[in-house]
Amino acid sequence: LSGMLLPFVAGFGIAYLLAPLVAWLARWGIPRGLATLTVLLVFILLLVAVIVLIVPLLELQAAQLMRAAPAVAGFVHDEAQRLLDLAQKELPPDQIQKAQDLIGGWTGAALGWLAGLVEGLLTRSLAIANVLALLLITPLVAFFMLRDWPTIVGKIDDLLPRAYAQTIREQLRLVDATISGYIHGQALVSLIVGIYYAIALSIVGLNFAFILAVVVGILSFIPYAGEAIGVVLAISLAAMQWGTWGKIIVIGVIFLVGHLAAGDVLQPKL
Numbered sequence: 001l002s003g004m005l006l007p008f009v010a011g012f013g014i015a016y017l018l019a020p021l022v023a024w025l026a027r028w029g030i031p032r033g034l035a036t037l038t039v040l041l042v043f044i045l046l047l048v049a050v051i052v053l054i055v056p057l058l059e060l061q062a063a064q065l066m067r068a069a070p071a072v073a074g075f076v077h078d079e080a081q082r083l084l085d086l087a088q089k090e091l092p093p094d095q096i097q098k099a100q101d102l103i104g105g106w107t108g109a110a111l112g113w114l115a116g117l118v119e120g121l122l123t124r125s126l127a128i129a130n131v132l133a134l135l136l137i138t139p140l141v142a143f144f145m146l147r148d149w150p151t152i153v154g155k156i157d158d159l160l161p162r163a164y165a166q167t168i169r170e171q172l173r174l175v176d177a178t179i180s181g182y183i184h185g186q187a188l189v190s191l192i193v194g195i196y197y198a199i200a201l202s203i204v205g206l207n208f209a210f211i212l213a214v215v216v217g218i219l220s221f222i223p224y225a226g227e228a229i230g231v232v233l234a235i236s237l238a239a240m241q242w243g244t245w246g247k248i249i250v251i252g253v254i255f256l257v258g259h260l261a262a263g264d265v266l267q268p269k270l
Helices: 004-029 032-085 093-125 128-147 150-158 162-204 209-219 225-241 245-269
Strands: none
Touching: 004 032, 004 128, 004 150, 004 162, 032 093, 032 128, 032 209, 128 150, 162 209, 162 245, 209 225, 225 245
16 A cells, blocks of 8 residues: 555655644734645745756766766776785685675675666656656645644544543654654755765766765765765775876765764754
8 A cells, every 4th residue: 555655644744844834824824724835835846946956967967877887886896806916915815716706796786786776766767657646646635734734633632531631742742843853953964964065076076976965965864874885986986087096085085074074063963
């Protein structure tokens, strides 16, 4: 049922995020239906603007990166093989063979992962019915939930056992504050981190800077994973693009500064 339920879950998520704005407008005397329509239209317009401005560039760089993926994997494999050749003088033959097998396995796994990603994207892209359902049903669900949010909350409150109603309300308020604080804070962190890497990597002149910034920004909610994936890809692309240690060191410094800023400043504050 996941495909059928997704528009409703997405609609509830949008309503949960936008409910405070609708409540704020309602407190100023604006009818709740009009406040809901206004907030939802502004949200949709902003979403469409982001899609129109960002998605074409993202799609272009993703296609270019996919075309360059075999060359990047081959470059990494050749460089690792070169290091192995240098190490043959110091390591016994059995250790060299193990290292070669390991590198070959990593390269094959990386190419298989990329192929699976492309195949999955194409497969999901063909599910036009699900996309249309998401686009058509989600805004309707979000509108009615936003408009009737106080009524829904009131009905749920009526179901609470009276002896424990106050305690349950207090706990739900804490849960709500924790979840909304995490979502809003993490969204800001991801946005700031993505903008930082997009600007910094573009200034350096690295190819595919924008898509790398998007990947790192999206994955920044997983500790170390976003930066780890981003720095591996960025250093590999930098080594392939320039082949000089100076640029590679600059890329490493950019990611080090971004990691420290996100971990020590942005996440604790936001």
